[in-house]
Amino acid sequence: MxxxxxxxxxxxxAVDYGPASPVRRVQLALMPTIHQWGGQQIIQIAPSGSFAKGTAVHSGTDIDLFVSLSSTTNETLAQIYNTLFNALAAAGVQPQRQNVAIKVRVNGYDVDVVPGKRQSQFGDDHSLYSNRSGTWLQTNVARHVxxxxxxxxxxxxxxxxxxxxxxxxxxxxxxxxxxxxxxxxxxxxxxxxxxxxxxxxxxxxxxxxxxxxxxxxxxxxxxxxxxxxxxxxxxxxxxxxxxxxxxxxxx
Known part of the structure; x- marks a missing residue:
């Protein structure tokens, strides 16, 4: 029982993970703002976290988006984090600073946007800015998933x-x-x-x-x-x- x-x-x-999921449309809504901010330095914008792992629930953050930037990006990790925050604020999505993520509200959904700079030209190891400590940390989102x-x-x-x-x-x-x-x-x-x-x-x-x-x-x-x-x-x-x-x- x-x-x-x-x-x-x-x-x-249960959360709808399908291609027609309303949550996936949130990614499409954010793409123009993020692409205008990152330009050619962006390698990929993709769901990560609970949505990508299959562990999402309705009462949590609806989707996490990982923004992978090229290893040739000149800006520091702090600059990457802060300029993305400013771009999202200008877009009117009410950003809130988390540790490595920026939480936004889009079309009624909570979204954690995480920018990361790839450590080399190949592989999935990334450096993330830690807003809490003011330093950086290394991680591999693909390995987590x-x-x-x-x-x-x-x-x-x-x-x-x-x-x-x-x-x-x-x-x-x-x-x-x-x-x-x-x-x-x-x-x-x-x-x-x-x-x-x-x-x-x-x-x-x-x-x-x-x-x-x-x-x-x-x-x-x-x-x-x-x-x-x-x-x-x-x-x-x-x-x-x-x-x-x-x-x-x-x-």
Whole structure:
């Protein structure tokens, strides 16, 4: 019964990934502004994050767009980030500064736009500006997408995102995805209720101390993106969820 209930929750929060999806039209709406800003330095503008991985839910950011710039781009990473922010502000889409992303609102949808400069002429390693620290970090978005989309844990990830959003928790999506993958290492695929319970136990017992690094750059410690107090809040919320009912935690 618990598995069936959770599958119904997933159906209610399902996102249309098809080519005619309204969310994809948001990308088309932003393309002229971004292309006018980046010009010939733009290699690609493509969905990334949860939408590309298949882990998006209706209650989260609707789509992430990764803007890949050529390694020959002369501007610094800070200049890239700030000039894109200004271009989006001029376009009237109400940009908000995140850490590496710029959040905008387009046609009723929330969009995270992430600019990155390719580190060499070949490959997918990119340098991103960290607005929070004023420095840069290296990552590989394509590797992230492949890791998560091929994990066979998309249902559990989506359910944990629904729980996070329902509880208003500070739990960045990639951090959450890595936590689910580690917690479910060796667990049976498709055992939905048991697996969600296992992840919540992991968060309760280990989130305050477990270290998670970017698989594309071990110097980028993903778990550092949440404060000690924030991690304690995650542990407390998981503890409460484990003594609650699925109906209270997932709706």
């Amino acid at each position: 618990s598995d069936e209930y959770l599958r119904q929750v997933l159906l209610r929060h 492949n890791l998560v989309s091929g994990s066979n844990r998309l249902a559990e990830i989506r359910l944990l995102k629904i729980w996070r959003n329902r509880r208003g928790l500070d739990f960045p999506s990639f951090y959450l995805e890595l936590v689910v993958l580690r917690a479910l290492n060796g667990q049976r695929i498709g055992n939905l209720s048991h697996n969600v319970f296992t992840v919540l136990q992991f968060i309760r017992d280990h989130i305050t101390t477990a270290r998670f690094v970017d698989p594309a750059n071990t110097n980028n410690v993903i778990s550092d993106s949440v404060s000690a107090a924030g991690k304690q809040s995650l542990a407390n919320a998981a503890r409460a969820a484990l003594t609650s009912t699925w109906g209270n935690e997932f709706a």
